[in-house]
Amino acid sequence: MKSRIFHYLIYVTFLIGIPTDAMSLGYDTKENIDGIFYRLFSPKVANYYKEYEAYVTTPEEGNYSGDIMIPSTVTFDGDTYTVTKISSYAFCYDSEVTSITIPHTVNEIGTNAFLDCQGLSRLKNTKQVTCSQTYC
Numbered sequence: 650m651k652s653r654i655f656h657y658l659i660y661v662t663f664l665i666g667i668p669t670d671a672m673s674l675g676y677d678t679k680e681n682i683d684g685i686f687y688r689l690f691s692p693k694v695a696n697y698y699k700e701y702e703a704y705v706t707t708p709e710e711g712n713y714s715g716d717i718m719i720p721s722t723v724t725f726d727g728d729t730y731t732v733t734k735i736s737s738y739a740f741c742y743d744s745e746v747t748s749i750t751i752p753h754t755v756n757e758i759g760t761n762a763f764l765d766c767q768g769l770s771r772l773k774n775t776k777q778v779t780c781s782q783t784y785c
Contacts, residue, residue: 660710669756679706679709685723687703687730691728691730693728701728703733704734707741712744716749718750719752721753721754722754731780737761738764741765742764747770748772749769749772753774
């Protein structure tokens with residue numbers, strides 16, 4: 650009986666099409682744009698997004714290094730995204746990062762975004778931002 654119910658639930662889930670790809674998470678894609686990785690959120694993918702937003706995130710491989718200048722906007726596939734957040738752990742353990750410039754459009758910095766960035770000697774932003782937790 651339990652097995653039959655389980656199979657029925659799987660079948661119903663398949664029929665109604667619960668999404669399991671990136672669209673279910675609300676972002677189009679994770680892209681490397683000019684050496685910085687972003688999660689891109691678009692109203693084309695999820696109706697609850699009113700604007701195109703980009704979050705700085707961890708690189709696919711390796712680490713960030715040197716002087717990082719985050720732009721206020723990035724363009725991908727003809728759409729312009731406003732950079733509004735630095736995600737949790739975005740620069741975590743990136744010991745070769747020496748400075749990061751944050752644009753005025755960033756209004757949130759995630760937990761541990763700069764945890765153990767031993768080489769980071771300068772963090773510059775153009776407005777006050779909200780940090781999720783310590784180590785940001």
